[in-house]
Amino acid sequence: MDRRLMYVSFAFAAAFLFFVAIGYSGWECNGSLLSADCRRRPYNEIIAILHLTAALAIFIAGIFLVLLVVFDHFWSLPAACILIGVSVILSMTGVIYHADVNLIWPPVIVTVAMTLSVALLSNLIFDLIEKYYKS
Numbered sequence: 001m002d003r004r005l006m007y008v009s010f011a012f013a014a015a016f017l018f019f020v021a022i023g024y025s026g027w028e029c030n031g032s033l034l035s036a037d038c039r040r041r042p043y044n045e046i047i048a049i050l051h052l053t054a055a056l057a058i059f060i061a062g063i064f065l066v067l068l069v070v071f072d073h074f075w076s077l078p079a080a081c082i083l084i085g086v087s088v089i090l091s092m093t094g095v096i097y098h099a100d101v102n103l104i105w106p107p108v109i110v111t112v113a114m115t116l117s118v119a120l121l122s123n124l125i126f127d128l129i130e131k132y133y134k135s
Helices: 003-023 042-071 076-102 105-132
Strands: none
Touching: 003 042, 003 076, 003 105, 042 076, 076 105
16 A cells, blocks of 8 residues: 555545634634634634644645655655645644643643554554555
């Protein structure tokens, strides 16, 4: 199995989850981050902008990864890496800013640990699939 397919699926899954989180009506302002109620608080608007930009960056990176899989363009991988790096920095900034404003650090620390565990598990699973089912 081509590892690049995992990269494409992860990029689009991450973009989807970013968009769901931004539009989800479960924030402390009882609406989505882009709703009028949430935008009354300036820090929510900053968080929304950071996460929306991160979502767009990783979505575009997913498109570049599709180009890598389909056409094998050499420039697609470095461009995707840069965009994913931008997305990571922006999303981490949004999460840390949100945790700092609302004083909720333990869930952030657990989320980081869980994310690392999921990334490790998925890489190991794809390594196993590649090892035992090589075509």
